[in-house]
Amino acid sequence: MSTSEIAAELQLSLPTVAKNLSVLEKQNLVLSSDVRKNTGGRNSKLYNADGSVHVAVGVNITGHHISAVVINLQGHVVSQFRQRQVFARSDAYYRKIGEIVAKVVRESEALDDQILGVALVMPSLISQDRQHTYYNGVLGEEPVISCSELSAYIPYPTRFCHDGKAAAYAESWFNHDVTDFFYLMISDSIIGTPFLGGSPYDGLNQRSGEIGHIRMVRNGRRCYCGKRGCMETYCSTKALSDITDGNLAAYFDLLEKKDPQALERWDEYLRNISVAINAARMLFDCSIVIGGYLGQYMDPYMDQLRELVLAEDPFCDDAGYISVCKYKTEASASGGALMYLDEFVQTISTDEAFPERSD
Numbered sequence: 297m298s299t300s301e302i303a304a305e306l307q308l309s310l311p312t313v314a315k316n317l318s319v320l321e322k323q324n325l326v327l328s329s330d331v332r333k334n335t336g337g338r339n340s341k342l343y344n345a346d347g348s349v350h351v352a353v354g355v356n357i358t359g360h361h362i363s364a365v366v367i368n369l370q371g372h373v374v375s376q377f378r379q380r381q382v383f384a385r386s387d388a389y390y391r392k393i394g395e396i397v398a399k400v401v402r403e404s405e406a407l408d409d410q411i412l413g414v415a416l417v418m419p420s421l422i423s424q425d426r427q428h429t430y431y432n433g434v435l436g437e438e439p440v441i442s443c444s445e446l447s448a449y450i451p452y453p454t455r456f457c458h459d460g461k462a463a464a465y466a467e468s469w470f471n472h473d474v475t476d477f478f479y480l481m482i483s484d485s486i487i488g489t490p491f492l493g494g495s496p497y498d499g500l501n502q503r504s505g506e507i508g509h510i511r512m513v514r515n516g517r518r519c520y521c522g523k524r525g526c527m528e529t530y531c532s533t534k535a536l537s538d539i540t541d542g543n544l545a546a547y548f549d550l551l552e553k554k555d556p557q558a559l560e561r562w563d564e565y566l567r568n569i570s571v572a573i574n575a576a577r578m579l580f581d582c583s584i585v586i587g588g589y590l591g592q593y594m595d596p597y598m599d600q601l602r603e604l605v606l607a608e609d610p611f612c613d614d615a616g617y618i619s620v621c622k623y624k625t626e627a628s629a630s631g632g633a634l635m636y637l638d639e640f641v642q643t644i645s646t647d648e649a650f651p652e653r654s655d
């Protein structure tokens with residue numbers, strides 16, 4: 297972009313933009329190039345943000361897989377990898393995490409001093425200092441896991457990140473159609489994240505949005521949390537894939553072929569998630585975004601789902617507030633990395649250039 301285009305976009309005066317660009321150039325955060333004008337006038341300069349100056353790594357750890365992404369300052373995924381690996385609290389497992397991080401970093405061609413940090417994204421509750429997880433029910437009965445333990449073979453700064461909040465964060469970066477939204481990550485478990493006023497609301501104990509443990513059925517199915525009848529047991533994708541040996545793609549194949557058992561299961565399942573969606577809508581009166589594994593398959597079924605939610609909703613006659621996530625691949629790993637990048641952007645200072653609003 298040229299200086300005048302940036303000034304118009306940001307509604308800043310030309311001298312202010314020029315001073316800021318000069319400071320950012322000195323910090324190697326923008327690159328400039330001369331463009332010769334065909335009309336014979338003075339050459340103009342074009343500026344580009346240099347996304348490669350810093351990158352961050354996100355590692356998503358689930359019960360059966362490890363996936364990792366490297367993301368640059370422009371928010372682009374520059375390398376990624378996914379491997380089936382059953383979670384284990386063992387040195388061999390921690391070594392495997394280290395190998396996967398080394399692999400994606402190597403493929404990204406980033407140098408060590410360009411790496412802002414590694415987010416270990418977990419299906420667990422996270423302590424406020426982001427150095428411990430607790431309530432690791434999805435990973436087994438592990439009580440507390442420390443970040444230093446899991447990152448024994450990672451030579452960069454590390455911290456934990458909640459998988460649902462990370463996925464919501466990635467969605468907020470790339471989906472500008474929604475501002476205030478409740479992100480429902482529906483995979484092997486169901487987790488919600490209220491994303492309000494531009495950031496996730498964590499709650500007093502970093503436990504906001506745990507919609508999966510609201511009771512849906514009294515004395516219902518046993519949940520891994522120890523209670524019975526939680527939404528978790530009726531709304532996670534396991535409630536679908538348990539008729540296809542845990543293979544969700546195979547379940548949706550059956551559904552597409554109108555297999556009677558898959559159809560019967562689908563009707564019950566949609567009714568259940570419509571209750572979960574309505575609960576979030578009643579609490580926050582915001583848009584609802586469906587992510588997780590389910591989000592990858594929901595597009596053809598949204599009209600059916602919206603109709604069921606409307607039957608629950610006493611106030612609305614249009615359920616257009618429900619949408620499918622736009623960031624569909626490795627949203628949790630990416631969101632963890634994006635948090636590091638965002639924090640770095642907040643630290644960029646152009647104070648000496650005295651930014652001023654022209655309005």
Ligand SMILES: [Zn+2]
Binds near residue numbers: 528
């Ligand atoms: Zn539960």
